[in-house]
Amino acid sequence: DAGVTQSPTHLIKTRGQQVTLRCSPKSGHDTVSWYQQALGQGPQFIFQYYEEEERQRGNFPDRFSGHQFPNYSSELNVNALLLGDSALYLCASSLTPVAYNEQFFGPGTRLTVL
Amino acid sequence: SQQGEEDPQALSIQEGENATMNCSYKTSINNLQWYRQNSGRGLVHLILIRSNEREKHSGRLRVTLDTSKKSSSLLITASRAADTASYFCATDRSNQFYFGTGTSLTVIP
Numbered sequence: 295d296a297g298v299t300q301s302p303t304h305l306i307k308t309r310g311q312q313v314t315l316r317c318s319p320k321s322g323h324d325t326v327s328w329y330q331q332a333l334g335q336g337p338q339f340i341f342q343y344y345e346e347e348e349r350q351r352g353n354f355p356d357r358f359s360g361h362q363f364p365n366y367s368s369e370l371n372v373n374a375l376l377l378g379d380s381a382l383y384l385c386a387s388s389l390t391p392v393a394y395n396e397q398f399f400g401p402g403t404r405l406t407v408l
Numbered sequence: 409s410q411q412g413e414e415d416p417q418a419l420s421i422q423e424g425e426n427a428t429m430n431c432s433y434k435t436s437i438n439n440l441q442w443y444r445q446n447s448g449r450g451l452v453h454l455i456l457i458r459s460n461e462r463e464k465h466s467g468r469l470r471v472t473l474d475t476s477k478k479s480s481s482l483l484i485t486a487s488r489a490a491d492t493a494s495y496f497c498a499t500d501r502s503n504q505f506y507f508g509t510g511t512s513l514t515v516i517p
Contacts, residue, residue, distance in 0.1 A: 298450075327505070336412075336496050336507035337451070350504050382448060392503050394438060394458075401450040 298400035306406045315370040319387030326368040329384040380407045412497045412508035420514040427484040429511040431497030445494045489517045
């Protein structure tokens, strides 16, 4: 049984560009959450998808958007990249309700913005 | 601001010793989870403790929760060099999870 997978592993972009990150949840999980982790910090919640809709959102600007597909996989899109967007982006999957279930994390995508 | 805060920020111990790290949070929770992260990789789920539980064990891990003090502790017994990692607590509020800045644990062989 595959766990949470993310692609790509690493990505280098320049300021102003757009990026799409992908996540496949653990088998049987229906909820996907995205986190941004800056160096030396804890993960910060970006948003959560369930039933193909954004259900919860953290304190991130509209440049951050996402999507969930019928097979529960998800994408994170970031437009107009800033240097400060450089971070490890983590995807986590779980069953709903998330408050009562374990979250399983993928290995992350390391984004570098130059 | 982040909900959970770990203490200490860094901890260095000898192999075989016990390691204790603490987490404090600000608002009421449904559950609290502890995670381990090795050197910028993905987080590994360690243990979940629900708000109506006071203590939970998993192998060499012991987690306590004191909802009156809004705090939790993670004890790793008989530490090993492989336990070297960053440890985070995560608390939920309105179906969102909030992580602290973590405790960096170094176990010296």
